[in-house]
Amino acid sequence: MAADTQLVYHDFREAMQVARERQLPLLLHFGAEWCNPCQRMEQTVFARPELERNLAGKLILVKIDADRSPELTQMYRVNSYPSDVFIDTQGRVLSKSSGVSSLQGYIASALQVESRYRQSTQLVQERQESGNSPAPYSFLDIRLGQTGPFPESVQVSQTRTDSKPAPTETLTDIEEKEPEVVFVALDGYCPVRLREKRSWVKGAEKHSFIYQQQEYRCAGEDEVKAFESNPDDYAPRLLGCDPVLMWETDRALPGSTEFAAYYGNQLYLFTSEENREMFRIDPQRYIDLKHVLAPRDVEATLIR
Template structure:
């Protein structure tokens, strides 16, 4: 065999060994390999769940996922992987996939960023990818060490850490009972005697019965996005808590807004703001003094 052909075959073998899960279209097929690549590039991971028996999945495969616009956005922003749920039922269970098609954006370490379900257009899909990339960049910036603040005299006898703990323990919804609110659409004050924790936030209920109901399914009663304004989240990628003054239900889910204008904007086109579900932690919420 000529040297040039041997060299070419050797190069192809090396490339195949280095990139066994990368398809010619730029989509990977293995989540672990995608995670390793995301850590190398410091980019979020886009996991697209699909199935051969799912008509919307087939349409997206044909008309969206392999378009130049989507592939260019993937190449510049994320590491993308396709997962057929029939071949990877373990991953479908792990990520609690109950609708298809589904897309989950992850940080390189596997922490969830944004989730969505349903068929998308090319424009909607590229926008989702761009948004996930921006959100990851913002989170990385937020985690950078902050300059040390100058020492300050504390007037009260309470220490600063103690004050912070007290602030973090304040009841959500200003102490109003989320169970009564959902069932009766009525703002009724709860009691610190009947508390429950959910995702790092404290809620007060009106009774032991309401407390038990909440604890059985807290996600049903707690405000979405940890109480943050979905309009600000979509428009500015900022996690700022809304107010009980500006609440609204949509599909029996409670949303809080920072202003009446944002509430009205949400009501005019709610799906625009909730189709991409941002996954938040309580420590990502900005403190805003009003």
């Protein structure tokens, strides 16, 4: 088979190199010689010519023996077999599943993830070519201190460039430096009414609740009690930061209530309609983010 249409690889490094050259996603199939369901899939799925006819040229399939590749297995947190992990050419997880699958089910699932990946990747390329980067700096201001366009050089994780050693900080030191409240979340709208009734109702300062150093304003005492009992249900994911930006740029920039969306009954905020559309096309890619954010990681708040 020609190299440019080869589907199955057994060496991860080689497969990753080919995937980057051909700009294709990778499907990592984890199995083991002692795993009976894995061996059954070898016969019913991987030995069938239909697999190659449907998937060749659309993705790179990497068959991984979990016992011989423990680091890779641990990296992608695979703990049952067979398991499949879809990743992009930077190694980021696009989708993950486990268990035995039929031939048709396996092909359909792979094509679905590949289609979403292709559409969202195309959108990113089009935006880059048009000069419309994922981060809309034009309407971002820094609220802590001076205001102005947010500099592109600022990153979530910053590296010291001077030669002086960084001072050692204890957890207590860090906590003392952080302000009690970073900003009023959701532009002051009640998170409980929003989730339960999908209604944009302004909350009141007297019915506020502090969570993760953000002030949430509720419509009344009942809403405060509901929020207090289960704040994770009502607060936006990722501290309200745009998940598309975090994926594409590794930056924590807060989204806007103007571009909000619920997925799996969880609230996500975006900085633009384009980013919300990218999320709609391939939500699984963005909800699997492994970022652990603290309020101090949020770069700026939206001035509306």
